[in-house]
Amino acid sequence: METTNRLGLVMASYRGGKSTLCAGCGHNAISERVIEACFEMGIDATHVIKLSGIGCSSKSPAYFLSGSHGFNSVHGRMPSVATGALLANHRLQAIGISGDGDTGAIGIGQFVHLMRRNLPMIYIVEDNGCYGLTKGQFSPTADLGSTLKSGVVNDLAPIDLCAMAIELGASFVARSFSGDKRQLLQLLKAGLAHRGTVLIDVFSPCVTFNDHRGSTRSYEYVRDHEEPLHELNFVPFFEDITVEQEPGAVREVDLHDGSKVFLKSVAADYDPTDKLAAMRLLTDTARRGEYPTGLLYVEPDKVDFCTQLNLVDEPLATLPLERVRPPKSALDEIMESLR
Ligand SMILES: Cc1ncc(C[n+]2csc(CCOP(=O)(O)OP(=O)(O)O)c2C)c(N)n1
Ligand code: SF4
Ligand SMILES: [Mg+2]
Numbered sequence: 503m504e505t506t507n508r509l510g511l512v513m514a515s516y517r518g519g520k521s522t523l524c525a526g527c528g529h530n531a532i533s534e535r536v537i538e539a540c541f542e543m544g545i546d547a548t549h550v551i552k553l554s555g556i557g558c559s560s561k562s563p564a565y566f567l568s569g570s571h572g573f574n575s576v577h578g579r580m581p582s583v584a585t586g587a588l589l590a591n592h593r594l595q596a597i598g599i600s601g602d603g604d605t606g607a608i609g610i611g612q613f614v615h616l617m618r619r620n621l622p623m624i625y626i627v628e629d630n631g632c633y634g635l636t637k638g639q640f641s642p643t644a645d646l647g648s649t650l651k652s653g654v655v656n657d658l659a660p661i662d663l664c665a666m667a668i669e670l671g672a673s674f675v676a677r678s679f680s681g682d683k684r685q686l687l688q689l690l691k692a693g694l695a696h697r698g699t700v701l702i703d704v705f706s707p708c709v710t711f712n713d714h715r716g717s718t719r720s721y722e723y724v725r726d727h728e729e730p731l732h733e734l735n736f737v738p739f740f741e742d743i744t745v746e747q748e749p750g751a752v753r754e755v756d757l758h759d760g761s762k763v764f765l766k767s768v769a770a771d772y773d774p775t776d777k778l779a780a781m782r783l784l785t786d787t788a789r790r791g792e793y794p795t796g797l798l799y800v801e802p803d804k805v806d807f808c809t810q811l812n813l814v815d816e817p818l819a820t821l822p823l824e825r826v827r828p829p830k831s832a833l834d835e836i837m838e839s840l841r
Contacts, residue, residue, distance in 0.1 A: 507542065507544045508544035508740060509546065511541070513537065513538070515569070516537045516540050516545075516547060516566065516567055517537055517566065517568065518533070518563070518564055518566040518567055518568040519564050519565055519568065521565045522561070523558055523561065524708075524710050525709075526709040527558065527634075527706075527707075527708065527709055527710075528628065528630065528681070528704070528705070528706030528707045528708070528709075528721075529558060529559050529561075529628045529630075529680070529706050530565070531680040531681065531683070531686075531706070532626065532686070532704055533562050533565040533566045535683065535686045535687050536567070536597065536626075536690060537566045537567070538687055539690035539693075539694060540566075542687075542691060542738075543694045543695075543738060544740070545595060545694065547568075547570045548569055548570065549593065549595055550567055550570035550594065550596075551571040551572065551573065551591075551595070551597070552566070552570050552572040552573075552598075552599070553572070553574075553575065553587070553596060553599075554573075554575065554598060554600060555574075555576065555577050555578050555579060555604035555609060556574075556576065556578075557577075557600070557601035557603055557634065557635045558634040558635045559600060559601035559627075559634070559706070560574065560580075560599060560600060560601060561574075562599045563597070563599055577604060578605070578608035578609025578610075578612060579609065580598050580600055580604070580609065580612070581612035581613060581615065581616035581625075584596055584598055584623055584625075585616065585619070585621055585807075588622065588623065588808060589808065589811070589813070589818065590817065591817040591818070591819045591820070592622070592808040592813055593817055596621075596622070596623035597623070597624045597626070598623055598624065598625045598626065599626050599628060600626070600627050600628070601627065601628055601629070601633075601635075602627055602628075602629040602630065602641040602642065602643040603641040603642070605663060606627075606641055606643050606661050606663060607641060610642070610661075613666075614666070614670060616699065617666065617667045617670035617672040617699055617701065618670045618671045619671070619699075620671050620672060620673050620699045620804055620805070620807055620810075621699055621806065621807045622697050622698055622699070622806040622808055623699060624693045624694065624702070625701050626702050626704060627663055627701070627702070627704065628680075628704055628706040629643055629663070629704060629706055629719070630705075630706050630707055630712055630719050631643050631644040631645070631648065631708075631712055632644065632650075632708055632711055632712045632719070634708040634711060634712075637711060638650065638651065638710070638712055640656045640658075642658075642660065642661045643660050643661060643663065644718075645660050645718040645791075646658065646659045648716060648718045648719075649716035649717065650711075650712075651711060651712075653716075662784055662788060663701070663703050664676075664677050664701065664703050664784060664798055664799075665784045665785070667699070667701040668780050668781060668798065669781065671804075672698070672699040672799075673696070673698035673699060673700075673800065673801040674696045674699065674701070674797075674799070674800050674801075675797075675799040675800075676693075676700075676701070676703070676795075676797050676798055677702070677704075677705070677794065677798060678702060678704045678705070678796075679704065679706075679725075679728050679793075680706040681707075681721060681724070682728065682730075682795065685730060685795060685796065688734045688735065688763075689702055689734065689796075689797065691736045692734075692736045692761070692797070695736075695738065695739070695757040695758060695759045695761035696757050696758055696800070696802065697758035697759075697806050697809075698801070698804055698806045699806075705719060705724045705728075705793065707720055707721045707724065709721075718791075728795050729768075729787070729792050729794050729795065730794075730795050731767065731768060731772045731774075731783075731794050731795065731796035732753075732767050732772060732796050733765070733768065734763065734764070734765055734797060735763070735764040736761065736762075737761060737762045737764070739760035743762065751766060751767075752765065752766045753765040753766075753767075753773065753774075755774070755775070755797075755800055755802060758802060763797065763800075765796075765797065772796075774796075774797045774798060774799055774800050775799075775801065780798050780799040783798070
């Protein structure tokens with residue numbers, strides 16, 4: 503019999519349309535992990551809003567959770583649409599998919615303010631170092647000295663979206679690789695349990711335009727330079743904690759909904775709650791051309807934007823008119839006070 507989750511649903515009910523992206527594109531693997539994560543967490547798809555901008559990456563929401571709400575926005579404008587949607591209904595689980603061009607170029611101003619506000623949503627950047635949809639030009643995350651297929655050399659230093667997100671105020675920041683199924687799945691499930699901005703920068707090779715020698719986002723290059731910081735185990739609030747731990751060797755992070763993340767350091771001990779250490783790590787490893795992956799930074803108790811605005815509990819979108827519109831007596835009182 504097919505496995506069902508805590509809602510009694512099978513994994514197939516979390517799928518979307520058939521992908522029209524190139525076979526082997528990293529973005530397809532990410533959609534698969536989103537499907538698995540939502541299935542394993544028992545997410546109600548009708549309470550999810552999928553958001554995106556423009557790009558091959560931004561087409562991805564069409565390939566998962568066909569029963570959810572969705573908004574495919576203008577290029578780089580996903581953050582403002584997401585902000586509006588969540589203010590209208592703060593009970594929605596928002597999952598945004600963007601690209602390194604959509605986020606790092608045209609959408610960088612919007613990205614900055616979303617991170618700064620710690621808007622409660624998952625924001626995945628499918629990072630292939632190029633504009634896949636428009637035939638592979640360098641994007642702002644392309645590494646200095648990397649080349650296009652034609653041999654053209656990139657002479658600008660990259661933007662590190664994780665470093666920016668940490669600096670600006672996002673409360674859950676991770677880097678992963680579309681080829682690292684296990685790590686990405688654990689990060690996505692942990693992201694679903696966190697309340698605040700979850701920024702996951704996923705290196706996701708473009709097999710058609712950026713998978714050659716000279717590219718630093720090819721499958722081969724990322725596989726050789728990915729340095730996992732820890733083995734990551736996520737235990738959702740609805741499961742018994744049975745992870746066997748050697749005392750002292752594993753760090754435990756408690757998330758908003760009672761779920762837990764266990765982090766066993768791979769090389770040097772790494773504390774993902776130390777903001778300065780995270781920034782130092784990203785600066786030092788970038789100099790050496792390495793990509794640390796895993797949970798880079800987490801601040802589980804940071805207040806998210808909707809809570810900070812002190813919204814009424816019931817979503818604004820469903821409040822009856824009489825609770826939205828002030829009565830005539832209140833308006834008269836205001837007018838009187840201005841005389
Ligand atoms: C306002 C506007 N400017 C430019 C474009 C052209 N355009 C479409 S997708 C894209 C870049 C996509 O790159 P990225 O976000 O990295 O996604 P990928 O295709 O690599 O997944 C650009 C420049 C557009 N659609 N709209
Ligand atoms: S062009 Fe590149 S990014 Fe776009 S679908 Fe194909 S492989 Fe993926
Ligand atoms: Mg791209």
